[in-house]
Amino acid sequence: MSSKFWATEVAPNPRRSSKVFSFFAIFVSSAALSVLIFLSIGSYPLPTRVQIQRIPINAESILAQCAAISEEPGPSFDFSDREKSDRFEEGTPATLIRNARIFTGEKNGSIELHGDIFLDNGIIKGVGRVPRHLYANRDDVVKINANGRWVTPGLIDLNSHLGVLSSPITRGTGADDVDSNKGPILPWLRTVDGLNTHDDGYELAISGGVTSAQVLPGNKNAIGLQAYDTFAGGQSFFMKMRKTAARTPVSMLIEPPNELTGIAHKRQRWRHMKHTCGERLRNYGNRMDHAWSFRAAYESARSIKEAQDDYCLKAQAGLWESLGGFPKNLQWESLVDVLRGRVKISAQCDEAVDLDTMVRLSQEFQFPIASFHAAEAWLVPDLLKQTYEGIPAVALFATNYRTRRETFRGSEFAPRILADAGIHVVMKTDHPVINSRYLVYEAQQAHHFGLPASLALASVTSTPAAAAGLAHRIGSLTVGADADVVLWDSHPLQLSATPIHVWIDGIMQIPVPAKGDEDNEVEVGKGKEGERWLEPPEVPNWDKERKEAQLWDGLPPLKGKRYSDRVVFRNVKDIWKVGQTGVTRTLVIEEEPDQLGDVVVEGGRIICSGSTVCAQHLQKAKVVDLEGGSLMPGLMTYGSPLGLEEIAAEPSTGDGKLYDAFVQDIPEVFHDVGNTLRAVDALAFGTRNALLAYRSGVTMATSSLNKGDFVISGLSVTFGTGSSYVVEHGAILQEITALHVKISRPNPLEGTPGVSVSSQIGGLRRLLFGWESRDQETGHWFRKAAEGVVPLVIEVYSADIMGSLLMVKAEVEDRIGSYMRVVFAGATEAHLIAKDIASGGVGVILIPARPYPHTWQERRILPGPPLTNDTALVTLIENNVKVGIGIPNAWEARNTKMDMQWAKLESNGRINEHQVLMMVTGDLEDLLGIREIDDSARDLVAYAGGNVFDPTSKVVAGSATLHASTPRSCQTYG
Ligand SMILES: *[C@@H]1O[C@H](CO)[C@@H](O)[C@H](O)[C@H]1NC(C)=O
Ligand SMILES: *[C@@H]1O[C@H](CO)[C@@H](O)[C@H](O)[C@H]1NC(C)=O
Numbered sequence: 001m002s003s004k005f006w007a008t009e010v011a012p013n014p015r016r017s018s019k020v021f022s023f024f025a026i027f028v029s030s031a032a033l034s035v036l037i038f039l040s041i042g043s044y045p046l047p048t049r050v051q052i053q054r055i056p057i058n059a060e061s062i063l064a065q066c067a068a069i070s071e072e073p074g075p076s077f078d079f080s081d082r083e084k085s086d087r088f089e090e091g092t093p094a095t096l097i098r099n100a101r102i103f104t105g106e107k108n109g110s111i112e113l114h115g116d117i118f119l120d121n122g123i124i125k126g127v128g129r130v131p132r133h134l135y136a137n138r139d140d141v142v143k144i145n146a147n148g149r150w151v152t153p154g155l156i157d158l159n160s161h162l163g164v165l166s167s168p169i170t171r172g173t174g175a176d177d178v179d180s181n182k183g184p185i186l187p188w189l190r191t192v193d194g195l196n197t198h199d200d201g202y203e204l205a206i207s208g209g210v211t212s213a214q215v216l217p218g219n220k221n222a223i224g225l226q227a228y229d230t231f232a233g234g235q236s237f238f239m240k241m242r243k244t245a246a247r248t249p250v251s252m253l254i255e256p257p258n259e260l261t262g263i264a265h266k267r268q269r270w271r272h273m274k275h276t277c278g279e280r281l282r283n284y285g286n287r288m289d290h291a292w293s294f295r296a297a298y299e300s301a302r303s304i305k306e307a308q309d310d311y312c313l314k315a316q317a318g319l320w321e322s323l324g325g326f327p328k329n330l331q332w333e334s335l336v337d338v339l340r341g342r343v344k345i346s347a348q349c350d351e352a353v354d355l356d357t358m359v360r361l362s363q364e365f366q367f368p369i370a371s372f373h374a375a376e377a378w379l380v381p382d383l384l385k386q387t388y389e390g391i392p393a394v395a396l397f398a399t400n401y402r403t404r405r406e407t408f409r410g411s412e413f414a415p416r417i418l419a420d421a422g423i424h425v426v427m428k429t430d431h432p433v434i435n436s437r438y439l440v441y442e443a444q445q446a447h448h449f450g451l452p453a454s455l456a457l458a459s460v461t462s463t464p465a466a467a468a469g470l471a472h473r474i475g476s477l478t479v480g481a482d483a484d485v486v487l488w489d490s491h492p493l494q495l496s497a498t499p500i501h502v503w504i505d506g507i508m509q510i511p512v513p514a515k516g517d518e519d520n521e522v523e524v525g526k527g528k529e530g531e532r533w534l535e536p537p538e539v540p541n542w543d544k545e546r547k548e549a550q551l552w553d554g555l556p557p558l559k560g561k562r563y564s565d566r567v568v569f570r571n572v573k574d575i576w577k578v579g580q581t582g583v584t585r586t587l588v589i590e591e592e593p594d595q596l597g598d599v600v601v602e603g604g605r606i607i608c609s610g611s612t613v614c615a616q617h618l619q620k621a622k623v624v625d626l627e628g629g630s631l632m633p634g635l636m637t638y639g640s641p642l643g644l645e646e647i648a649a650e651p652s653t654g655d656g657k658l659y660d661a662f663v664q665d666i667p668e669v670f671h672d673v674g675n676t677l678r679a680v681d682a683l684a685f686g687t688r689n690a691l692l693a694y695r696s697g698v699t700m701a702t703s704s705l706n707k708g709d710f711v712i713s714g715l716s717v718t719f720g721t722g723s724s725y726v727v728e729h730g731a732i733l734q735e736i737t738a739l740h741v742k743i744s745r746p747n748p749l750e751g752t753p754g755v756s757v758s759s760q761i762g763g764l765r766r767l768l769f770g771w772e773s774r775d776q777e778t779g780h781w782f783r784k785a786a787e788g789v790v791p792l793v794i795e796v797y798s799a800d801i802m803g804s805l806l807m808v809k810a811e812v813e814d815r816i817g818s819y820m821r822v823v824f825a826g827a828t829e830a831h832l833i834a835k836d837i838a839s840g841g842v843g844v845i846l847i848p849a850r851p852y853p854h855t856w857q858e859r860r861i862l863p864g865p866p867l868t869n870d871t872a873l874v875t876l877i878e879n880n881v882k883v884g885i886g887i888p889n890a891w892e893a894r895n896t897k898m899d900m901q902w903a904k905l906e907s908n909g910r911i912n913e914h915q916v917l918m919m920v921t922g923d924l925e926d927l928l929g930i931r932e933i934d935d936s937a938r939d940l941v942a943y944a945g946g947n948v949f950d951p952t953s954k955v956v957a958g959s960a961t962l963h964a965s966t967p968r969s970c971q972t973y974g
Helices: 003-009 014-041 059-069 201-207 278-284 287-316 333-339 352-365 414-420 436-448 453-458 462-467 543-551 611-617 688-695 757-768 777-787 799-816 830-839 872-878 890-905 913-919 922-928
Strands: 094-103 112-120 123-128 141-145 150-153 155-160 210-215 218-224 227-240 271-276 343-348 371-373 393-396 425-427 485-488 499-504 507-510 561-563 566-579 582-587 597-602 605-609 622-633 635-638 698-703 712-715 717-720 732-734 739-742 792-796 822-826 843-846 883-885 940-944 954-961 968-972
Touching: 059 287, 094 123, 094 485, 150 155, 155 343, 155 371, 155 393, 155 436, 155 462, 201 210, 201 436, 201 499, 201 507, 210 436, 271 278, 271 333, 278 287, 287 333, 287 352, 333 343, 393 414, 393 462, 414 425, 414 453, 414 543, 425 436, 425 462, 436 453, 436 890, 453 462, 566 605, 566 611, 566 913, 582 913, 597 611, 605 611, 622 954, 622 968, 635 890, 635 922, 688 698, 688 890, 688 954, 698 890, 739 777, 757 777, 757 799, 777 799, 792 799, 799 822, 799 830, 830 843, 830 872, 843 872, 843 922, 872 883, 883 890, 883 913, 883 922, 890 913, 913 922
Parallel strands: 094 141, 094 150, 155 210, 218 227, 271 343, 343 371, 371 393, 393 425, 566 622, 635 698, 739 792, 792 822, 822 843, 843 883
Antiparallel strands: 094 112, 112 123, 150 485, 210 227, 218 271, 227 271, 485 499, 499 507, 561 968, 566 582, 566 597, 597 605, 622 940, 698 717, 712 739, 717 732, 940 954, 954 968
């Protein structure tokens, strides 16, 4: 009999009548018991005309189970009555936060209040006007004056691998616990089974205001775990970052589902799962194979679900005869729950083709999708709206794109475009892809590129909470919600906004409670006292760029319009220059005070400044209004493979396979023991990352070959990011810049341990001693490095290894009688031996500028406020080390401006703008051995609406050496 028949004819509504049913069931089951007893003592066969209904002993629990499977999950029915959080830790004092600006997160982030917040028993007990009786006459209330500063809900990271790809990564922890290699479809796997409670990332995340996250499995399984390469993912869980008294993974979870804990809560709780599409699943076939794997899996789940529904209809109708056991299958039960609409799915499907497949799958099998984590979602909003039962939220990075073909068309304008289409936008980190600590930075960038401030803040608070089905307890500051609260030093959308206080479940996490008598007081927010810091930053207008991005399917042309003659910049405030001795800044003086002036640029050079002086040069010129902006030197970037590849994960866009002289025989054709190669031979011009960098004011880059864990990475090249091809005039600024090596402990993500550190240093020492013939590249260039003719840039992270390298340097210099130019790049732990690095005459390029302890050799970071007063940058500068800042990934080059602003802001006034500018111009050039750049040859960049340190400023033009016939020209945008 089909289930339809049962449904229409006999099925009672399980919700309405479950009470009646259980009562009835108790009655009949005891009756059944007596019938069975009678049968067992009587030895006669049953008379055939008597129909005995065999009602099983567990009929009641069967009926309860049947009632439960069709119930919608959610907060327990009496949730709003709770007096105390289930996560409350006894002994936590109540807290009253007074005089705060409150972003509540409600109504798409549109509600702001001024007032107080009261936290008690792990719950928010009052917001805005807090009734006095709640806290008066109590002596256990901690009172904190917010002094009018902003308070927000604790931030929520909807896409994270905290705990399963934990820090520092070792083979024993994160490396293995995020993806399974057992197949594409693994919905039975649970990230909580790999959740490391000792991840260094938790405290760092809290220090960025992040209080909860969805821990997803990897991307290598289609259903299942989110880690490196999973496909159909696995079950994910929501957790809070704080250490619990129980110290267990499960105690870190928020509302773990009944299926995990075995606790039968009266109401079902939401479950969470990851789905993945596309190129990350290549181990398991192509896209067509993946789609079939999904359909086959869902077909298995569907047949189990139908058997269950049939079974329950019979049980509910009292037809127990030969009913047997409840049909279940431990492998597929979670997918059956997906079909019952009880699982919040996070689908990582980047491209339109993958989104289309996933939307069709949701329609074919009739299940909803909570969120898409999708680079191309903004290109197909109408497709998203066809998802079964409701439009998913879309989780995005701000600017982390072009790392795979799948994300090549990702756009910084996507959040705004999706919001305009009525789709909920969530900003994410995919930690550790981006350090979870900087989740709010993703929201800041989304706001910078056009997302309204209220939605930008909601995108990391209430919107992800709603997408997760957890809005009743996290993501908003409302009475009854969990007491996860952040008090910020400035408006959270201001770059480098830092928490002064963070509470999770009402327990203060920041400042970090002292263990013993140490001094834990950290200075936060110095220099952000003015009223303007309490407003969201003003942002540039990107209407034109956003429309172009849409028009060109995500790949708008990035070259500006070229003018080889004259350009007049109107309303210029000042001109900044970089020279040997540092930065100079000249105001463009006009007759009237405070009046802004004209600057005329011809052939890429300033020919006059000041309106009176320039009056005669204004004819036939292109006019650009800088609205009080500045003319500044072009910035440079180092550390990433910029210009050596178009897409990091796409070998066909890069240089290809290289030979590692330390582990394999170099083919004879090279006849060079170290196989020292030149990056200039591998350049690819006009990559989108390079052009975006150029348009963001970064006009020059030094890159060395991307050789992974190789010791010798060869000779770097310096080139113009706006250039079109290698022999174009001015494209190559310095063909051979520095010699690069990497000295590193074994990479935990590699199956085989690499070459030992002692072997790497031994080999380096030998080459620097000059024991190889000078008529090979290796012998030649290592000799030059030993003599101090070219800089030796050593990628190194561990302070111990840096110490050993200082000894090698001294040894070589002693032997050769030279003075080597050595630079430590990466240098995460350099602050530990800053004095010795300074006295050893070694420079440092910090990559990234804000460190993260990914691996053991870089675990001793100096995280900066609110965890430490000092940052690595400040420590190095104050110890007189020459410092540059760099980036690990090519997509980040465009964000150099943000890195600069951040370096200044988080130093609490200990580093000034001029010093920061030198870190990405003069000092960085000097460290890398770039020959002195003549003032007239330096690229100029025009910023409208401010200078490089203003969040409102926007690059509107840049000069570069473009054509041999017209040596320098000016490109303008807009
Ligand atoms: C929030 O935004 C969504 C999507 O644009 C919209 O459908 C909804 O009505 C908004 N809610 C409120 C309360 O403004
Ligand atoms: C941090 O700096 C502040 C202000 O200078 C000082 O009071 C505090 O003791 C410092 N904290 C630590 C841990 O050094």
